[in-house]
Amino acid sequence: MSEPIRTLAVIGFGPRGLGALEALAVDAMQRGTRFKIDIFDTLDALGAGPNFHPDEDPLCILNIPVRILDIDPPACMSNQIAPFGEWSETDYEGDDFPPRADLGAYLEARFHALCQAAGDVFKVTNIKAKACAIDKKDGWHITTDDGQYGPYDEVVMSLGQPATKLDPQMGKWTDHAEEHGLDLLPAYPGTDLLDAAHEWQDKIVAIRGLGLSTHDVLRLLTVGLGGKFAGDSYQKSGREPRKILPFSRDGKPPAPKPATAEIDALFDPVISETENFKAALKKAVGQAPDDALKTICNALVSPTLRIIGACDGQPSRERVEEWLTIEREDPGTQDIQDTKSALRVTIQMAHQSIPPSEGYVIGQIWRKFQNELRSAFNSAVLEQDTAIAIVGFDEGMKRYSYGPPIEASEQLLTLINDGLVSLQAVDDPDILMEANGWRLIEGDDALLAQAMIDAVLPSPNLESVTAPVITRAMDKNLIATVQEGFGARTQPDGSLVSPDGTVLKGLCLLGRLSLGSVIATDSLHDCFGASTHRWAAGVASRFT
Numbered sequence: 001m002s003e004p005i006r007t008l009a010v011i012g013f014g015p016r017g018l019g020a021l022e023a024l025a026v027d028a029m030q031r032g033t034r035f036k037i038d039i040f041d042t043l044d045a046l047g048a049g050p051n052f053h054p055d056e057d058p059l060c061i062l063n064i065p066v067r068i069l070d071i072d073p074p075a076c077m078s079n080q081i082a083p084f085g086e087w088s089e090t091d092y093e094g095d096d097f098p099p100r101a102d103l104g105a106y107l108e109a110r111f112h113a114l115c116q117a118a119g120d121v122f123k124v125t126n127i128k129a130k131a132c133a134i135d136k137k138d139g140w141h142i143t144t145d146d147g148q149y150g151p152y153d154e155v156v157m158s159l160g161q162p163a164t165k166l167d168p169q170m171g172k173w174t175d176h177a178e179e180h181g182l183d184l185l186p187a188y189p190g191t192d193l194l195d196a197a198h199e200w201q202d203k204i205v206a207i208r209g210l211g212l213s214t215h216d217v218l219r220l221l222t223v224g225l226g227g228k229f230a231g232d233s234y235q236k237s238g239r240e241p242r243k244i245l246p247f248s249r250d251g252k253p254p255a256p257k258p259a260t261a262e263i264d265a266l267f268d269p270v271i272s273e274t275e276n277f278k279a280a281l282k283k284a285v286g287q288a289p290d291d292a293l294k295t296i297c298n299a300l301v302s303p304t305l306r307i308i309g310a311c312d313g314q315p316s317r318e319r320v321e322e323w324l325t326i327e328r329e330d331p332g333t334q335d336i337q338d339t340k341s342a343l344r345v346t347i348q349m350a351h352q353s354i355p356p357s358e359g360y361v362i363g364q365i366w367r368k369f370q371n372e373l374r375s376a377f378n379s380a381v382l383e384q385d386t387a388i389a390i391v392g393f394d395e396g397m398k399r400y401s402y403g404p405p406i407e408a409s410e411q412l413l414t415l416i417n418d419g420l421v422s423l424q425a426v427d428d429p430d431i432l433m434e435a436n437g438w439r440l441i442e443g444d445d446a447l448l449a450q451a452m453i454d455a456v457l458p459s460p461n462l463e464s465v466t467a468p469v470i471t472r473a474m475d476k477n478l479i480a481t482v483q484e485g486f487g488a489r490t491q492p493d494g495s496l497v498s499p500d501g502t503v504l505k506g507l508c509l510l511g512r513l514s515l516g517s518v519i520a521t522d523s524l525h526d527c528f529g530a531s532t533h534r535w536a537a538g539v540a541s542r543f544t
C-alpha cells in the first residue's frame, strides 16, 4: 500500500519558509514521502520576503560580503539552480556587498527550482492570504479573511517580524504626524522612502536609530538623490535634505566589519579554539546564568589574546578579562566614545591601520562563532534564566558582530565631515513635538526636523505583536512566551510549547518570534541552517 500524502501549511514564506521546505525536500525525496503543501503569504516573490524583495531599491544592501554568504542549495537541487555567486548576472567580487534585491530575486528563483526538483514529492499551492487564526480539530485548520483551510497534519509559522504595537514614542509621533500632516516614515520599503525624499530638499530630516538600517537610509538620501561619494568627499546633487540628524539611545554606531578578506582572516579562530568554544557552550547550556556566561567568556580569552598579538597590539589578559566581565554584567554598555571618534577609530581597526581593541576582536570572534552558538543553544532546552542571559550577551555583542560594510561607515564619516549629517542630537536627545516637526534638543543645541524616519526594528517581544494569527493563538494557549519581552517557547525542532508545558504536536514556529528558545535568528545563515533541518526531522519523526 502506498504511503498517504501528508498535508502541511507554511504560514509566511520568506527565506526561512524556503529554507524549511528545502530541508523537508531533502528528507522527503530520500524517503519518498509525499506532501501536499499550502503556502500562506500575500507577498509575491515567494522565498524573498520583504527584506530581500526583488523590487526593493538596490541601495539597500546585504550586511555580509559575498565571500561569507554560505547558503548554497542542497545537492538535490543542484541540477535546477546554481549558488548565488554563479546565478547572479552581476560578477561580484568576494568583498562585494550585493543589493538585497538581487539576493531576493535569487531566492525567488530558488523556490521555483525547489518545486521542480521535488517533482511529485511536493504539490505546492500558494494561498495569497494572511492567516488570521489556527485551530485544532481533526488536524490543524487555518482561517484567513476569505475562508477556512485544512485539516493539516503539520503547520509551521515562519512570519519574520509581524506587525507590533507601536512603542510609546512612535505612538505619540504617529498621532502628531497625522494631526499636522508631517512626514513620518519607516525606513522600508526603501523605494517608498526615496519617493518621499524627493520632497525633502532643504528640509531637516531626523533618523531614529543608528544601526544597519540607518546606513541604507543614508545611502537613499544621498546617492539615491543623485549625490556621489568620491574618495573621502561627497559631491552633492543639490536634491538632498538640508541636514540629516541621526540619533539613538546611546549615540553609538556599530563597528564596521574588517575591510578585506585578508584582514578578516586575522580574526579566524584556530581549530583548537573552536573546539574549546564548542566544549564551553556544551557546558554553559546546562549551567546557571552567571556561570554559563563565565564559561563562555573564558573560552574567548585565549583567541582574543592571540589575535591582538597577531595584529601588532599589546595583548593583556587583565584587560581582556575585564572587558568580558563588564560585558557580562552590563551587555552592550562599554566602549563609550563620542560618535565620531568611535566611527573613526573602528574604521581604522577595520583597515588594520591601528591594532584592534579588545571589544573589536571579541566581536569579530563572536561573529565567527555564530554557527557554533546556534548549534549548541538551539538544540538544547535551557533553563529560562540561562537562555535569557546568553541571548542578552549575544544581542549586546551585535554592535561588533553585526557591523556594516566598511564603506558604509566611511560614507557616514564623510557625510559628517561634509556637514550634511549632523551629530548635534545623536546621543539620546530630548524631542519635543511642534506643529511643523520634531525639535531635537541636546545640551544647549536644538534643531527642528520637518521629517522623521524610523529606522528601528521592533523587538521580537511576543506580547507586543498585534498580528491576529499570533494574538489568537496566545488567547487559545497555543503559544507561551519564554519570558516577558522575549519570543515563544519552542522545542529544538520548532514545536510550540503551550503555557502548561504541553508540546503541541504538528504546530511549529521558526525564527525571530521564538527568540529566547533560539538565538541569533536575524541572519540568512539561520534561515537555511540547522534549525530548519531539525524541524524537517521533527516532521518526519511524527509520521513514523
Ligand SMILES: Cc1cc2nc3c(=O)[nH]c(=O)nc-3n(C[C@H](O)[C@H](O)[C@H](O)COP(=O)(O)OP(=O)(O)OC[C@H]3O[C@@H](n4cnc5c(N)ncnc54)[C@H](O)[C@@H]3O)c2cc1C
Pocket (backbone or CB within 6 Å): 011, 012, 013, 014, 015, 016, 017, 040, 041, 042, 043, 048, 049, 050, 051, 052, 061, 062, 063, 064, 100, 129, 130, 131, 132, 158, 159, 160, 161, 162, 188, 213, 457, 467, 469, 511, 512, 521, 522, 523, 524, 525, 527
Ligand atoms: C531591513 C532588514 C535587513 C536585513 N538584512 C539582512 C542581511 O543583509 N543579511 C542577513 O543575513 N539578514 C538580514 N536581515 C535579517 C532577516 O530578517 C533574515 O535574514 C530573513 O529575512 C528572515 O526571514 P524570515 O523568512 O524569517 O522572515 P521574513 O523575510 O520577514 O518573511 C516572513 C514572511 O511571512 C509573511 N507573513 C507574516 N505574517 C503572515 C501571516 N499572518 N500570514 C501569511 N504570511 C505572513 C510575510 O509576508 C513575509 O513574506 C535583515 C532584516 C531586516 C529587517
